[in-house]
Amino acid sequence: MRLEQSVVVVATKNKGKIREFAHAFAPLGKQVKSMYDYPDLPDIVEDGETFAENAFKKAKAVGDALQLPVLADDSGLCVDLLDGRPGVYSARFAGEGASDHENNLKLLDMLESKQLGDDTEQPLLSPARFVCALLLYHPVSGETIEAEGSVEGWITSETAGSGGFGYDPLFYLPQYGRTMAELTLEEKQAISHRGAALQQLAAKLEQQI
Ligand SMILES: O=P(O)(O)OP(=O)(O)OP(=O)(O)OC[C@H]1O[C@@H](n2cnc3c(O)ncnc32)[C@H](O)[C@@H]1O
Numbered sequence: 001m002r003l004e005q006s007v008v009v010v011a012t013k014n015k016g017k018i019r020e021f022a023h024a025f026a027p028l029g030k031q032v033k034s035m036y037d038y039p040d041l042p043d044i045v046e047d048g049e050t051f052a053e054n055a056f057k058k059a060k061a062v063g064d065a066l067q068l069p070v071l072a073d074d075s076g077l078c079v080d081l082l083d084g085r086p087g088v089y090s091a092r093f094a095g096e097g098a099s100d101h102e103n104n105l106k107l108l109d110m111l112e113s114k115q116l117g118d119d120t121e122q123p124l125l126s127p128a129r130f131v132c133a134l135l136l137y138h139p140v141s142g143e144t145i146e147a148e149g150s151v152e153g154w155i156t157s158e159t160a161g162s163g164g165f166g167y168d169p170l171f172y173l174p175q176y177g178r179t180m181a182e183l184t185l186e187e188k189q190a191i192s193h194r195g196a197a198l199q200q201l202a203a204k205l206e207q208q209i
């Protein structure tokens with residue numbers, strides 16, 4: 001399977017992801033469309049147990065409805081001190097429809113309550129990683145291509161930066177001395193879970209993304 005069209009449809013409603021995909025595909029002359037460009041798409045229930053399962057659900061639902069090849073991204077944050085949570089529940093950690101801000105507060109609350117009794121205030125609360133599963137689905141052949149990427153960092157006790165989305169302001173990268181939200185789009189793409197998954201997908205498609 002190749003990405004031959006000049007339009008790439010991504011089965012997402014996340015504006016942060018749309019911005020990152022648009023940035024990644026622009027140099028290839030490919031325009032990114034999202035679920036906002038197609039009214040009347042079916043609702044997608046993201047009840048899979050893995051990122052890959054949810055990515056398949058999204059790509060298949062939208063690909064079957066549009067009869068076009070569709071790319072989907074399911075991603076999240078896995079925090080060591082929370083035994084890998086919020087994981088596949090990252091988008092709705094603080095409840096269904098929670099904002100990024102509410103999810104960040106819930107994460108800080110949970111990590112800080114783990115530190116009670118610890119006198120020293122720790123700026124870095126726990127090792128963590130972002131994980132991204134990408135899946136390209138072709139509705140005619142039923143063929144799929146999967147890719148995954150991750151990036152290691154630390155959850156910090158104070159948010160910093162206004163770039164990116166989701167948990168980026170709390171995700172500290174020691175090698176940069178900054179949070180993910182303090183990186184430019186280019187810098188984030190070069191090191192992020194999504195950038196890594198896109199590179200793997202490109203290698204599988206034997207073309208540049
Ligand atoms: O399902 P779609 O419509 O694509 O949008 P979503 O926001 O619900 O996306 P997911 O179901 O994949 O949930 C991923 C959540 O994980 C977090 N996340 C994923 N990638 C991230 C990134 O690059 N930076 C910060 N947080 C991220 C963020 O909270 C997302 O809402």
Ligand SMILES: [Mg+2]
Binds near residue numbers: 046091
């Ligand atoms: Mg989602």
